[in-house]
Amino acid sequence: MSTLIPNAPPDNRSDEAKIELEYGSLQSPEFLYVSKHPAGQPLPTPVDDEPPYYVNVATLLSFLFLIIIGHIRDFFGKIFKPYDYADLIEKDGYAPWYDGFENFYVRRLKTRLDDCFARPTHGVPGRYINCFLRQRAPQLKYTYNGESTKCLNLSSYNYLGFAQSHGVCTDYALKTVEKYGTSACSPRSAAGTLDKHKECEQVIADFVGKEDSLIVSQGYGTNASVFALMVDSQCLVLSDSLNHASIRFGIRLSGAVVKPFEHNDMRILEKIIRNEIAQGQPRTHRPWKKIIIAVEGLYSMEGNLVNLPEIVALKDKYKCYLFLDEAHSIGAMGPNGRGVCDFFLVDPKKIDIMMGTFTKSFGATGGYIAADKWIIDRLRISYFNSHFGESVPPAVLGQIISSLSVIKGTMNPGEGQERLQRIAFNSRYLRLGLKRLGFIVYGADDSPVIPLLLYLPAKMPAISRKLYAKKIAVVVVGYPATPITTSRVRLCVSSALTKDDLDYVLEQFSEVGDELFMKYRKDAPRMKLEDVLKTNAEDCKRPGFV
């Protein structure tokens, strides 16, 4: 027993067994689907089911108790156990590192479910993920016995199942390391641009349907630095209220005026645009220099899709610019995996700046910005992230180029197609199954992100531990990352999962859901597990299922 996280234990399984554990083989050609939005039809607004009202009341009460008890404990704790609160108290004339208020939820909520977060792992986060066994010890420490257990992985961003240690992509990445070394080290503008970078940028531009692209070594960093190039304090950014932290950070860094609009509400957005153009900048009433609408393709906490056709119409009508973050949708959405444009059959030329990441669908890391050539030219000169941040390392370049080639079908034809159709099927299958079992699930039918609502904060650790014991790894999220009443489990579906895996997930969820009283859905008929499993494969392929 040690308090140190151990090294990965040796794995003597055969390559075939490993491959199967990383990417399960397809069980039947019936378990495939092509995700696509019927052109011309309006995007159905996903109905967010409401729980019974006593659940909401109980949730608010839970937080109330948590806050009251938390404050009481803080008050007495500081008197009787000052050692535990040393970090919150001034010492030798130095202010504490952080004040008690900033840290309140961490101290009072997160510590209680600390074991559900940051479970250390090793190896490939593919179909299964290997988690080290650990035992909670005092002072937020853990003890490890050196062993690990493999859990069915519904937590990693591995939509197309490219997280693999075997296969064409890995071979290609290995070859790139062999030839190009471990790192390009310098920023792009010093000696950090390799011929491989140029190749990769062209591949991406072609894939998303833009003239040119620029790749960056981190997705978060891509957004965090890009807005400063486009807007200053005389410009307006209209930002969806559920945009990712990196977008919000980037806008804040640019100093632009930002107006959040209600998530996906096109009517309010239009009202704001019209009003803002008429009013101009605050106080001076000079016209805005430019207005940028910042949205995401697929919202990672809600599983909602952007209403792209309407937003493109709005932006054209009012001469605004559109920034589309496809971090979660690129690769995972559309019949060809080319993101929401592909899904909605919208011409990518209509979108001014397309941003995306390689972390989620391609098993790599980093981000890109794709746009017209004259825009990218400006970025090449003035994008400070590529003048000061490191360039994308060779192995990652290899992984990006090869996984995109697989999706396009130029490398190992057929494989990409299967991956795309499996993620589409798996997403719909699991979503419909959970809905029919009576869970409240948010998001669009085709979205591979499936948030399952728990409401009560105490159910977060409960479900996470119960499923972990049944060898299913899930992510739980609560306040402050979500609104206070809607704590949730977020499932990320992957092509690597087989139908049997999904059936197992449904079975276990059904059982745990009964046990923890979590099947809140009230306005649709509930089905028995056996019936769900019998009919699901057929029914999930029907458009507009409930």
Next chain:
Amino acid sequence: MSTVTTVITSYPPTADLLEARLSVSFTYYLNMLERIPGGLIILRYIRSSYKNDPIRSVLELILFLFAVHYFLSSKRKENKSDLVKFSGREVDELNEEWQPAPIVEPVGPLEHWRLNEYHVKGHSGSHVEIEQKPELGTVVNLSSLDFLDLSGDSRMKAAAMDVISNAGVGSCGPPNFYGTQDVHVRLEEDLTRFLDAENAILYGQDFVVAGSVIPAFLKRGDLAVVDSGVNVALQKALVVSRCDIEWYDHNDMEHLEQILEELDPILSKKKPLKRRFIITEGLFSYSGALLDLPKMVELKNKYKYRLFIDESLSIGTLGDTGRGVCEHFGIPRSEVAITIGSLATTFASSGGFCVGVAPMVQHQRINSYAYVFSASLPPYSSKVASEAIKIITESVDASGKSKLIKSLHQKVAHSYSKLQKKFANSQYFEVVSDGNGPIIHLALKPAFRASLDLPDYYGNTVLLTTGKPSRKLNQFSEEYNLECYILQQIVDNVLGAYRAWINREKIVYEQESLPVQNPRLWFHVNNGVLVAELDAAIGALFDVSNKVCSRLRSPNDLTKLREELMRA
């Protein structure tokens, strides 16, 4: 005054009527109230309060209405008086008329040359091939930040390949959600040990570390005393954190002391204590200067500030075993509260890190944006960085010096003295850095710049004087652009004629919030380059700089250069 009295004296009898009317409807609504659950209690309360003191009831009603209004009104309300009222048609017209500026400034003909960047064909080590210039064959790379030339090392490659064939390339998740692997933890332990700190935390990219760590600890009302020569990552981080900023002259400890002395009486009155930091770099990336750490530590202890140092360039290059400025000056790491650094320079991997005391690192694991909201570093990168630390520490000899670092130091010292000697009599260039860092800075001499009418410095001083960023970005500066172009011509010619690839400073002028010094040539010393090659490059640099600059005798020649750019 008279009007008021008339109003009161002519108090009409209708008031009685009104009161009677009101009391009728009032009782009606009170009866309605009876029907809702719990209404009876409210009713009894209103009745008794009305009986005792009717005025009190009115006051309570007003208070109640105000509370309802307060809760219903939106939180982010604008100043209504500031809005102009428009009719629907006017709004349509205004919408019709509005013309936005282009989404980014298009690249003008004067800047176009900056798009011609050299790309490395194959591995970017100490000796490279350049894609645009295949005729040159292999050239000496004096532009890389891989100072120890480890990125092509076979042990490093083997480490990378070993992890990739066991764990794939990406980590596919944020560190708090199943994105923490054994190799990440090992690297954090290695860094902690290497830098003699309590704990370490990894980031996916080096550039975002400052922008994420500083706002996690400095909020509105906290204080940062900052060197006025810091790089853009720190500038932006400070702007985002919204703390109060005081600037001291670049690397000027006397000025710093003066400021701390002035601030002391003001701060000692403030309760509760606010967080205060001194923010600086170990080896400044813009000036190449070395931080005067002993004096700094003395000052920060005297006035009770925490010290934040960006050691992106100094860790792995300074000190006998590459442990950065602390080792260089023989000062324990515990004197530095927060150290940030890069894994993508001497460690030939990718990502960034932060080390310091345990509660500080722990706080970042939940409150630092770039850590929480981003996927963790690829596992293979962690392993590679660990391997680099191992290679550096393994080569330590009996005298306690790492052979690799020692060899780099010798090459730096050699190049520095050689450059100084060579350029001592140059009309045009001088060596402006202090010889400690592996990047040697050269800039045009003030006298020569004066003869060309170039300004002393570029950019704006808004942030420096007000602590708030300028409302606008820096406008394109023709002179700055031309000065950079002169340097680029030298880079091009040294490469073309002598097969040595030196670098020039590449800051994004528009984004700089601080005054910008005149641009510099950067001579990156690399451990993989032979001394003879360094000598040849230095000679070439001297010859080429003379040749290029001798064409420029007056401001007129700059105008010609400008026309040359316009034609191209």
